Structure formats: C-alpha cells, structure tokens
Amino acid sequence: MYINIKNNPENIETSKDIIIPKDPLERVIGHEDIIQVVKIAAKQRRNLLLVGPPGIGKSLIAQAISFHLNQPSEEISAVHNPERPERPFIEIKTRKEIIADKIAIEKAEGEFIDPKNVPDAVSERLGFKCMHCGDYNSVYESICPNCGGDKFSNINARRKHLGDLLGMFEMSSGPVNIPQDRVTTTREINGREEVVIYERLGGDQIKVLDQKALEKRRELVDEKPMHVVVPLKRKFFIQATGASETELLGDVRHDPYGGHPDLGTQPYERVVPGAIHEAHEGVLFVDEVVHISHLQRFILSAMQDKVFPIVGRNPQSAGSSVRVENVPCDFIFVGACNIVDLKHILPPLRSRIQGEGYEILMNTTMPINEENEAKLAQFVAQEIEIDGKIPHATLDAIKILVKEAEKRAKVIDDKDDAFTLRLRDLGGVIRMAGDIAVMDENPYITQKHMKLAAKKAISIEDQIIQRYKTYENALQKDLTSSQQSVNPHNKKYQNENVDRSYM
Numbered sequence: 370m371y372i373n374i375k376n377n378p379e380n381i382e383t384s385k386d387i388i389i390p391k392d393p394l395e396r397v398i399g400h401e402d403i404i405q406v407v408k409i410a411a412k413q414r415r416n417l418l419l420v421g422p423p424g425i426g427k428s429l430i431a432q433a434i435s436f437h438l439n440q441p442s443e444e445i446s447a448v449h450n451p452e453r454p455e456r457p458f459i460e461i462k463t464r465k466e467i468i469a470d471k472i473a474i475e476k477a478e479g480e481f482i483d484p485k486n487v488p489d490a491v492s493e494r495l496g497f498k499c500m501h502c503g504d505y506n507s508v509y510e511s512i513c514p515n516c517g518g519d520k521f522s523n524i525n526a527r528r529k530h531l532g533d534l535l536g537m538f539e540m541s542s543g544p545v546n547i548p549q550d551r552v553t554t555t556r557e558i559n560g561r562e563e564v565v566i567y568e569r570l571g572g573d574q575i576k577v578l579d580q581k582a583l584e585k586r587r588e589l590v591d592e593k594p595m596h597v598v599v600p601l602k603r604k605f606f607i608q609a610t611g612a613s614e615t616e617l618l619g620d621v622r623h624d625p626y627g628g629h630p631d632l633g634t635q636p637y638e639r640v641v642p643g644a645i646h647e648a649h650e651g652v653l654f655v656d657e658v659v660h661i662s663h664l665q666r667f668i669l670s671a672m673q674d675k676v677f678p679i680v681g682r683n684p685q686s687a688g689s690s691v692r693v694e695n696v697p698c699d700f701i702f703v704g705a706c707n708i709v710d711l712k713h714i715l716p717p718l719r720s721r722i723q724g725e726g727y728e729i730l731m732n733t734t735m736p737i738n739e740e741n742e743a744k745l746a747q748f749v750a751q752e753i754e755i756d757g758k759i760p761h762a763t764l765d766a767i768k769i770l771v772k773e774a775e776k777r778a779k780v781i782d783d784k785d786d787a788f789t790l791r792l793r794d795l796g797g798v799i800r801m802a803g804d805i806a807v808m809d810e811n812p813y814i815t816q817k818h819m820k821l822a823a824k825k826a827i828s829i830e831d832q833i834i835q836r837y838k839t840y841e842n843a844l845q846k847d848l849t850s851s852q853q854s855v856n857p858h859n860k861k862y863q864n865e866n867v868d869r870s871y872m
C-alpha cells in the first residue's frame with residue numbers, strides 16, 4: 370500500500386508516522402478539484418454555495434477558507450451621538466489608525482529617561498543624585514553611599530536655589546527629607562518655554578511628560594465616548610445557525626433605566642453586532658441555508674449593500690428606539706445545503722452567488738488509486754488526532770478502513786471502483802475501532818478492532834435490514850397486535866413515512 374510518499378517514503382508502520390498538512394484545505398480529502406476553486410474564491414472574496422449530502426466536508430471547507438484570508442483590518446465602534454443618543458454613529462478605524470492611536474497613548478504616557486539625562490536639580494529632587502558629591506545612586510539610599518552625606522537633608526534650603534536655577538518651579542507637597550515623586554518645571558525648546566513634568570516611577574526610572582504628551586493626555590480624557598462593536602482581533606469564521614433574527618442581524622440590548630443619563634447605559638453601549646457584522650472581512654457560513662428561509666432576504670440585502678443597520682429588535686425593549694445605520698458587513702458568504710433543498714433557496718440569493726461566486730456540487734466518491742488510498746490513510750491520522758482519546762492505527766487496520774470505503778461506495782453510492790467520501794460516517798468507524806482498542810488495552814488500533822468496528826458502525830436502517838430483511842417486516846414486528854387492530858391504517862401510514870434515502 371502506498372501511503373503519503375511525499376511525507377514519508379519508508380517506514381510507515383502506524384498512522385502516527387503520517388504527516389498531517391498544516392493548511393486545513395489540504396486536510397480535505399477527495400475534493401482536490403473543488404479546493405482549487407475554493408482557493409480562488411478566498412483570494413478574490415467570492416461567495417460560495419456547497420451542495421451535497423451530509424458528512425462529506427462542506428463545513429470543513431467553509432472553515433478552512435478563513436485560513437486563506439488576510440487578517441481583518443478594520444475595527445467597528447458605535448459612537449455616542451450627543452444630539453440624538455438613540456442614533457449612535459458608526460466609526461471605522463483601520464489597523465493603521467489603531468496602531469497610530471496606540472503610539473499616541475504610549476506617548477501620552479510619557480517617555481522613560483535616565484536620571485543622568487535630566488537637569489541636576491530634578492535628579493536631586495527625585496532622589497537619584499546626591500546634592501553633596503554629585504554621585505548618582507538608588508533613590509532608596511537616603512545616605513549617599515559615596516560621600517556619606519544625607520541626600521535629602523537640605524531639600525528645603527535648596528528649594529530657593531533650585532527655583533533660581535530653573536525659573537518657575539513647583540514641588541509636589543509631601544514631608545521634607547524624602548524624595549519627591551513628581552517635579553513640574555519649564556524648559557526652553559526652540560526659543561519657546563514649555564511646561565515639562567518629571568515623574569519617578571517605581572524605584573529607578575524617570576518619566577518625562579512634555580507639552581505634546583500633556584496635550585495628548587488631555588485629549589484622551591475628553592475623547593468621545595464610544596464602544597467597540599466588532600473588534601480588530603476577532604474570528605474570521607462565523608457560523609450563523611439561523612436560530613434568530615437577532616443572532617444574524619444584531620440587536621440593541623434592553624436597559625431598565627431606558628438610557629437615563631445617570632442611571633442607565635447609553636444606547637451606543639448597548640449595540641450588539643449580528644453574525645453578518647462579526648463576519649465583516651471574514652466568512653459568514655450558513656449551514657443548511659433552507660433552514661433560515663425567512664432570513665435569506667436579509668442576507669441578500671447585506672451581501673448587496675455590504676452594510677446593514679443594527680436596530681433594537683424587541684418592541685418591548687428600551688432598545689427598540691435605537692438604530693445604528695451603515696454598520697459594515699463585507700463578508701464572504703458560504704452556504705451549504707443538500708441537493709433536494711436547492712429549490713428552497715431564494716432565487717435572487719442563488720443568482721447573487723452565481724453572478725459573484727461559485728456553486729459547487731461536492732463529490733460523493735473518489736476513484737480507487739494509490740494516491741487516494743494514501744489520502745484515506747491521511748484521513749485516519751487526522752481523525753485520530755482530532756479525537757485525541759484513541760490510539761493510532763496500524764497499517765493493517767488502515768487497510769481495513771480503505772476496504773470499507775470501497776464497500777460503502779458500492780452499497781451506498783452505487784459506484785464500483787470508488788471510495789466513498791461520506792467521511793463523517795467513516796470517521797465513526799475509526800472512533801469506534803479506537804474505543805474497542807482502548808477497552809482492549811491495546812496501544813494501537815489493529816486490524817481486528819477496525820474489522821469489528823466496520824461491522825458494528827452501520828446505520829440503523831442497515832441494522833434493520835440485517836435483522837428483519839425488509840423495512841415492512843420490521844415495522845410489522847415493531848407494532849403490537851393491539852396497535853395494529855386499533856388502527857388498521859397503521860401499516861400503510863408508517864410505510865409511507867419511512868425515509869430510506871441515504872441523503
């Protein structure tokens with residue numbers, strides 16, 4: 370058997386020796402042609418619709434796309450609108466602006482400076498320099514280790530002298546004979562006098578706050594009130610379950626005090642993003658698109674406009690009067706569904722995907738060849754790694770799984786010379802084999818374990834056929850005679866509702 374020659378040409382004894390690719394798209398088995406399209410979609414930010422039966426990797430692909438996207442570059446905040454608090458503004462900051470702001474804040478925090486590089490009088494005053502011998506030493510040494518003089522004894526006497534030296538001079542108050550922690554003075558820069566503050570931080574550092582830093586500090590204090598709705602650091606992959614409109618489109622939280630200026634929280638602070646906003650610059654994944662049929666038109670509108678307002682959605686809530694316009698939601702839409710559900714997708718939504726993206730029918734089998742055998746072996750290694758609770762599989766055990774993939778292609782997909790790609794089910798076989806190996810206290814999943822699991826891990830429908838030969842038989846036997854006599858239509862009724870499809 371050929372196993373991942375690329376990774377490890379020889380000596381593959383168990384699934385442990387198989388190298389698992391780092392790129393999640395490379396971990397998707399059997400859809401190589403599709404992966405090429407998906408990579409283009411990620412690069413060009415196109416929408417996608419993945420169509421196919423359950424458990425063949427639709428969610429896996431959708432998730433993997435986000436690995437190929439650039440880091441988000443925008444942060445979205447709701448900003449207080451003083452004239453109309455219930456109409457907060459939206460502010461978008463780019464990564465560059467956020468970094469610039471961060472630097473500004475750091476600047477406002479002041480720069481650290483060596484005690485030797487500040488005027489002597491300041492250094493003495495903050496306790497670093499001995500006023501008797503000029504030696505620099507720790508602020509904690511009140512007696513100079515160099516000359517033995519009392520470093521802080523003459524502070525009051527020196528005050529006048531320092532004042533003369535530095536012009537305007539103000540000492541922070543505090544008991545005499547201990548060093549000051551803050552000195553405000555002035556200095557001349559390009560012929561202009563400016564205020565400068567020296568602060569002692571901790572034991573041995575001085576921070577300088579110049580005119581610019583002081584102005585920035587003041588600005589930051591007066592900064593407009595805002596609340597980050599979609600932070601720069603966020604997930605690129607958002608799965609919308611369609612559980613509610615609120616989850617998809619956002620909301621404004623209730624405030625029992627109705628945004629009272631003193632008691633309540635202001636509307637801008639109560640803005641909650643929807644999945645469409647959180648997916649801004651990333652992927653919005655909607656599994657089973659049909660299940661959110663009533664929300665499809667909102668998704669469509671968001672896709673078209675790339676902005677969608679956030680409004681309070683509960684009419685009883687104080688949030689219902691709040692509306693934030695133009696909240697960005699520039700996402701890549703990835704939808705997934707079964708073939709039978711295609712007809713339930715809103716035609717304009719499908720047309721959007723066809724026009725600005727790709728509709729992809731997933732493969733359900735792959736041809737039998739050595740490369741695909743190797744892929745299945747890689748799949749075994751991946752599933753074991755993901756599970757984390759089961760041991761690795763021997764080469765012989767992997768071969769049994771490969772045989773099982775072939776068998777299932779024949780039985781379920783009606784295809785000869787192929788491997789099935791219904792890999793979620795096949796993953797179930799691996800996990801069951803792993804559990805059997807654990808119970809067996811075996812360090813590896815062996816051929817025996819995999820065979821047993823392949824036999825046992827079959828769907829309930831197949832188990833019924835094995836036991837009762839046909840569904841009809843099973844249903845007959847399942848009903849007690851009393852049930853049958855009470856309702857003579859039972860048999861027919863039940864039979865019509867049996868879904869034998871493997872979709």
Ligand SMILES: Nc1ncnc2c1ncn2[C@@H]1O[C@H](COP(=O)(O)OP(=O)(O)OP(=O)(O)O)[C@@H](O)[C@H]1O
Nearest residue numbers: 396397398422423424425426427428429792793796
């Ligand atoms: N093509 C594949 N390559 C590798 N692993 C796969 C593949 N398909 C399925 N799997 C395994 O099965 C699991 C389920 O797959 P996934 O969730 O992507 O299926 P799906 O197509 O989204 O199914 P559903 O329609 O039920 O949501 C994956 O987490 C993975 O472990």
Ligand SMILES: [Mg+2]
Nearest residue numbers: 427428656705
């Ligand atoms: Mg899925």
